[in-house]
């Protein structure tokens with residue numbers, strides 16, 4: 001089976017969606033390890049409950065970003081993954097790390113990229129009076145939240161929406177699209193070519209599948 005390593009920092013609801021997909025034989029591979037930079041991440045428990053190797057690598061025990069990323073690369077490579085999945089992993093990765101896993105590193109970001117890169121996306125969309133919001137799965141490149149988009153799910157902002165109500169709807173969509181993108185990759189249908197991502201050999205549109 002194709003091997004997946006998932007990196008998390010927190011609740012791990014996206015990890016759970018991937019675990020659930022795997023349990024229905026719908027992931028296209030096996031999650032062989034979950035790594036968290038935070039010891040108290042709830043996602044670690046989700047991994048253990050599913051019988052998956054759960055590893056803590058506390059970033060604050062390393063003297064530099066590069067030292068942490070070096071250690072992270074080592075732990076990941078021990079598990080020989082075909083794909084590395086960032087699922088609420090809240091650390092910026094060094095170019096060295098990103099290059100090492102180029103073409104096999106996916107992230108999910110809570111906005112309709114290229115809009116609202118970075119943190120606090122829901123707050124910023126609401127503050128701007130935005131009408132549309134969503135989530136994007138993308139390949140990770142050196143540019144923060146700037147890698148090519150594979151898939152997006154959009155939602156309309158409703159009158160009276162709060163950060164909480166928006167987060168809930170975003171999460172529901174993330175949990176739908178991330179397992180699909182991971183499966184496409186593991187089945188060899190999704191690739192990062194020299195001119196961008198392809199699905200079944202055809203170039204994806206700039207906003208990915210919607």
Ligand code: GAR
Nearest residue numbers: 010011012013014087088108109110
């Ligand atoms: C998700 O909404 C994900 O899009 C976001 O963190 C949340 C993690 O939730 N990721 C980022 O903001 C990346 N910069 P989860 O831990 O429940 O999967």
